[in-house]
Amino acid sequence: MNANEIRDIVEKHPSDRGGLIAILEDIQAKYSYLPEDALRLLAEETGTSLVDIYGVATFYSLFSLTPRGKHLCSVCMGTACHVRGAPVIADEFSRQLQTDPGETSSDGEFTLDTVNCLGACAIGPVVVMDGHYFSNVDSGQVKRIIKKTRAGLDDAQIKKHMRHYLYDVNCSRCNHSLMDPDHPIDGAPSIRLTMSSERQHGWIRLSALYGSFTVESEFGIRTSTVLDVFCPHCHGELKSPTTCPLCAAPMVTLFIRSGGVLQICSRRGCKGHMLDLEGAGI
Amino acid sequence: MERLQVIEDFSSLQARLTADREPNIPVIVIPAGTCGQASGANDLIRVTKRELLDKGLTDKIHLRVTGCHGFCEAEPSVLIEPQGTFYPKVDAKQMVRIVQAVAADEVLEDLLFADPETGRGFYRYDKIPFFRNQQRSIMRMNQALDPIRIYTCIVSGGYGALQDVLANRSPYQALQEVKDSGLRGRGGAGFPTGLKWDLLAALPDEPAKILVCNADEGDPGAYMDRSILEGNPHSIIEGMLIAAYATGATEGVLYVRNEYPLAIKHLMIALRQCRELGLLGDDILGTGLRFDIELVRGAGAFVCGEETALIRSIEGKMGEPVQRPPFPVEKGINGRPTAINNVETWANIPLIFKLGAEEYAKVGTNGNTGTKIFSLVGKIKNTGLVEVPMGITIEKIVHDIGGGARGNGKIKAVQTGGPSGGCIPADRFDLPVDYDSLAKAGSIMGSGGMIVMDDNTCMVDVAKYFMNFLMDESCGKCFTCRKGTQRMYEILEDISNGKATLQDLDLLEELAHVVKDTTMCGLGQTASNPVLSTLRYFRDEYIEHIENQRCPAGVCKELVTYSINENCTGCGLCVTVCSEGAISGEKKGRHVIDVDKCIKCGSCRTVCNFDAIDVR
Amino acid sequence: MITLTINGLQTSVEKGTTLLEAASSLGFPIPTLCHMEGLSPYGACRLCMVEIGEGPRAKLVSSCTYPAQEGLKVRTASSRVLRARNMVIELLLASCPQSKTIQDIAAAHNIRRQRFRQEYEDCILCGLCVRMCEEQMMAKAIGFRGRGQNRTVGTPFDIKSDVCRLCGGCIYVCPTCQLRCTYTEPEKAICGGCANLAPPCVEKDQFDDMMCYMTPCVACEIEKD
DSSP, X not given: OOHXXXXXXXXXXXXXXXXXXXXXXXXXXXXXXXXXXXXXXXXXXXXXXXXXXXXXXXXXXXXXXXXXXXXXXXXXXXXXXXXXTHHHHXXXXXXXXXXXXXXXXXXXXXXXXXXXXOSOGGGOSOEEETTEEEOSOOGGGHHHHHHHHHHOHHHHTSOGGGOOBOOOEEETTTOOBOEEEEXXXXXXXXXXXXXXXXXXXXXXXXXXXXXXXXXXXXXXXXXXXXXXXXXXXXXXXXXXXXXXXXTOOEEEEEEETTTEEEEEESBTTOOOEEEESSSOOO | OOOOOSHHHHHHHHHHHHHHOOTTSOEEEEEOSHHHHHHTHHHHHHHHHHHHHHTTOTTTSEXXXXXXXXXXXXXXXXXXXXXXXXXXXXXXXXXXXXXXXXXXXXXXXXGSOBOTTTOOBOSSGGGSHHHHTOOOSSXXXXXXXXXXXXXXXXXTXXXXXXXXXXXXXXXXXXXXXXXXXXXXXXXXXXXXXXXXXXXXHTSOSSSOOEEEEEEOOOXXXXXXXXXXXXXXXXXXXXXXXXXXXXXXXXXXXXXXXXXXXXXXXXXXHHHHHHHHHTSSEEEETTTTEEEEEEEEEOOSOGGGGSHHHHHHXXXXXXXXXXXXXXXXTTSOGGGSOEEEEEHHHHHHHHHHHHHOXXXXXXXXETTEESEEEEEEEESBSSOEEEEEETTOBHHIIIIIITOSBSTTOOEEEEEESGGGSEEEEGGXXXXXXXXXXXXXXXXXXXXXXXXXXXXXXXXXXXXXXXXXXXXXXXXXXXXXXXHHHHHHHHHHHHHXXXXXXXXXXXXXXXXXHHHHHHOSSHHHHHTTHHHHHHHHXXXXXXXHHHHSOOOTTSOOGGGOOEEEOTTOXXXXXXXHHOTTOOEEOOTTSOOEEOTTTOOOOOHHHHHOSSOOEEEO | OEEEEETTEEEEEOTTOBHHHHHHHTXXXXXXXXXXXXXXXXXXXXOXXXXXXXXXXXXXXXXXXXXXXXXXXXXXXXXXXXXXXXXXXXXXXXXXXXXXXXXXXXXXXXXXXXXXXOOOOSOOOXXXXXXXXXXXXXXXXXXXXXXXXXXXXXXXXXXXXXXXXXXXXXXHHOTTTGGGGOTTSTTTOOSOGGGGOOXXXXXXXXXXXXXXXXXXXXXXXXXXX
């Protein structure tokens, strides 16, 4: 735990109402659980008594005071899932992972959680693994879900025949092609741009695979830095007047020759993007 | 996005967007709420974009990604506008064909939704019984707009009611309109919304008043709020803005449960776009109206759906309910006047002004106006969200819209109102769904969960399930709620294990009544409903468990044994899934289950294709 | 002033008075566990239920938290109240039979049996200790943790709290262990707890050195080993 990180989180939230729960949510998002030191520091920084913080941390089921596994597996126990057999699914996960609900497997890989309704009742029983939903799960699928998760859910997401490459991305100012066939990423020509940040200037290449967030760059960029992005041909800045729907950083506008506008967030690590096929959208 | 300075700016934006619309270009609409995405809608979107770009169709076919349309059973689905062609359960390969068919102005008959009786496909979505028998005034908006693109909302009428109110009505008139509509809170208790606003409006402007949207939809089995939050977050913002104008409130809070990541994302986007456009903030549309909304995420506690617990949670405390009076409208968040309404209530507000209170009140029955969205789930063929006028019978919902039982089961009850509600038996399906009728029958309207149960559902198990839920979700403050739910669970467990006596049943009933009487908040006061209503309508099932040690539905593990009947073909599928190695037999011969090894997990029954596993 | 009727008697009380206070001032007895003068009302034990309103709108409320309202009709011993109260006592006995306070309440209400599975819990989560610690001792060393069936009272992380001064106030107010400290009235001191000071709500070794409320606790002349 880093004291400055905690202070940053505290500062981000105004001290009036609601602050505490939001702060704890952010701390948990950062460390996957609420470390004791972090809560003590939080008490000091905010002037809230430790008893109150600890009470809140134990009251809400989102929070965990012990470190969680690499993967979080939530089995929905809502009524609809229950009548369709969710308890059997939970038991099966328990058996396969050799851990009880609420606990983390001994290898530290999986934390098994049962939750009271995820609101996806029509497609139950539902299991959410690291944010990926699995629907109509039966006990036979449990092994497969665990195997898939170990292999990495993000990679397995886009099946071959559903892949979509943006082959013809152009500069939104000079309309020059930005494709770089000499440096393929994800098995296809990449999109080349130049960027500057913190007085450094260099190239950056993006994957043209829609849904992939692979990026290569000339120098390392810290996560959540907002970049200035330019066209390597006309050197014009590609900043759009639109802001990222997720983080409010400016978007970078690119044209797709076959008809469409691609906007990507200029913040490193943010996955905000929009692909509008019929003009500029918003 | 350019900030709108005055009301006229909004009107001209709306006019410009409408003029830009090309009504003759077909639109492929793909619903991508949480359910849709879980079923594979994202793949369809990606494939559609690829096809449109590769085939150079971007100016001939448009694509709209929306929230949930309600027919979750058919997800991932595709709707083609303006023809209204509906394709259920589409996969990526079929999607390629669909794009081609739309380009050629053709219909793929083999992919249409087939009439379960005749087998013929429906050419328009609104001819399908599931949609035809509904009255979708709120859900319909979900298919009209892309929730993360505010212009698509404005062009389909979003914020039109706000503009009308700001331009043409006084706050008093706006308030009166809501009162006249007869709208009652959709969160469960059915308190008249206009009256609540009236109480708030009557208070002085200092200290500043707060409006809250309660989006802590915790009832297991209910998810209509999630679909509105995801599919049309603007309807909630617009509703709150109108209330701000009518009551003089200046601050808003949206309390969303953390289990709804997509809803939170869409709300954040919607709020940001509204601020950029000048629909939230100071001097909205140049009218002097000041209002902004803050998004607060819950952290997983069912009890926070209760008003006073919700307030404590927003204040950053443990979600413990406190004594009412004083009511939140007098003393709410940080002691300031606070009016709390549920998501669906807020979404109804713009509708009232679009239709006019008089027209709005024509829907439904006297004292129960408007429509209500139910989430129809469980052992039913057409699971999904159904919007119907209040006062319609359960029968109509379950059979005409829901299509009856799923599989071979026979429907025996519906559970309404979640853990606070109760079970209504099949012979009372002629009951109209409104606040008062359901309460009289021992259940409640609740937020709108409707879980269908068939003869494979054990009512003791259902009561036990809810008690287990409640003893974990009770805040634990009131002794009788905390201990009462534990004790009720204990007795129910004894019953399901065949260890209870008839005296225990009496004690259960006596305790249930006392828990109802002696607890402070709504959670405790309704915690007994699952027990009391199942006792009222399914007492014979309880007695069967106690006297004959038999679970008629074959659910209570301690009372059933698994065996294999003569239907067995010896395929061996069950042997592969049995984790305990309890099944054996010759290939192609009838298998047997070793009852000592069997843990009654039900895996064999799930996989058996020949209905050969008996549970008795 | 607010005028209300309690058991048919009309009375006037100051605004902000609770029904419990109003009834007590008229001499109507209402049993309580989690209520104590000097501590804020909490409403956890549900023993002090009274019936208000009439007809189908009649309901039970906890008198310790419910504010007196103009024209309210209150019944402190209707059959509905008694039925609820008896069940609450039964539930208390089922969970915490060893508490002298609870035994006394049961005896006073003629409850001689309980029909649930017998438990022996140390704490009924009445919250007196939590409020004592916060409101009278200004310490906030202990508080509630968890929710529902997992709710407990204790210090954060179950280790010695930096702000606890070992004042013993929590033990003093505890209805399930208070008799451990009544050595001054030997006839009441039935548990000999002073010799084995293990306050249930803070039962961790860091409190080994804790004195009972009436220090020094050796005064009760029971040897500590």
